[in-house]
Amino acid sequence: MKFTMITGAVAIAAMTATSAFAQDEDRTGWPESFTVGTASQGGTYFAYGSGWANLVAEELGISGGGEVTGGPMQNMALVHTGDAQFGMTTMGPAAESLAGTNPIAPGLQMTNACAMFPMYQTPFSITALSSSGISSIADIPDGAKIGFGPAGSTSDTYFPRMMEELGVNFDRRNGGWSDLGGQLQDGLLDVIAFAAGVPVPAVSQLEVQTDINIIEFTEEEQAKILEAFPVSEFAIAGDTYSTLQGDARSVSMWNFAVANCDLPASFVKAAVNVVMSDNDRMVNIHKAARSTLPENWTKNTVLKWHPGAAEWFTENAGADIPADMIHGN
Structure with missing residues (x-):
């Protein structure tokens, strides 16, 4: 499963005191860098995904960027295997991937890709x-x-x-x-x-x-x-x-961002906070992000939530996520 790096790595040496996640926070197990599986250039996934990848990299002070991929089906496979930390998918391909009918790897149930945040329709x-x-x-x-x-x-x-x-x-x-x-x-x-x-x-x-x-x-x-x-x-x-x-x-x-289920909860929660806490900033990346709103967590009826993402939506969006819909429970 090869993919090509397009967006340059973005990192900052320090973060401001007003940042929601300070540099001295416990970052045990956080990766040194991350990638977001998007899709082909010229499509919305590439513009949107590269944009939020750069935003998260800048805000969290970690090298990261978007990757050109074959889109939702391949992203599910890449995130499931850990070849990409994050990715983006639609609910149809997500359901097929969980059922083992993803054409990338027929028969493999891709249960290690967890819901991260709602994107747009x-x-x-x-x-x-x-x-x-x-x-x-x-x-x-x-x-x-x-x-x-x-x-x-x-x-x-x-x-x-x-x-x-x-x-x-x-x-x-x-x-x-x-x-x-x-x-x-x-x-x-x-x-x-x-x-x-x-x-x-x-x-x-x-x-x-x-x-x-x-x-x-x-x-x-x-x-x-x-x-x-x-x-x-x-x-x-x-x-x-x-x-x-x-x-x-x-x-x-509906489209959702997905995270490898084995990533530290604190890392995923921090990344979700960057994306979900300032919608205007996301809309500046792509107008489709008008739907990237906390209340749209309800649109996921397919994937189990990453524990870090579930914690963020519970605390900030009043989400009542059933325990059996959170990975590890």
Whole structure:
């Protein structure tokens, strides 16, 4: 399971007296450095994950950064094995990983990846060039070349199944979001099916460079997807992209940060505090962090909580986490 370091290590020599976690706190067992498994460049995971990795590194005075990976499925594997201390996943891939059906390691139940904090909802959306004439799912031609993101990502895992459910016949393509955006512009793809927090950097870049259509689900299509998949109703706000004239009907899946369950509770609690204690700072990293709020701890119904994270949410968000949902209990 190889991944590539993109974000430079960040560290500080000392911390201010006002920091929530002082340097003289007991740091027994804390790692000298950490990595956060994200996804491909051009996607929300990479921007969001690299941002909070740098923030935690700076605030805690530890070298750390984000890693380019294959996304949620690979992140679950990396965190489970300890090859990455932290990672990000969606609830669908998390459930499959716990059940032993993660394609990265079939049969391996990845129970050593624990819930850390709620991130945001991942909407499923479709983008095509305006010049293609594709403005609805029904317009997608038979055998269309559709980019579904990196292999094994949430998008690649669920969006092809959704398209099949809606009767779309397609030629499946994979790649990083930035790369797929370039292929769409060059006419090598007909459509890109995104599952990523909004605004998706690759879509924002596309609409600056060319005219695009952001395609919403019809009410009937949305209802069909809600019935068949572990997703929720969602609307992409009209001000998310300049291309949109109003809210766009979609479906979404919740994302959570995960931590290796063997990490010291004090370290994970400190990292959670950095992320969850100042939402404005997180929103400056990525607008999707508007949902990175303490009260959204309830959105995890799949993963056991890391003890350090559970302690933070109990003390700061009034969380009533069942004992059997905390790792080690």
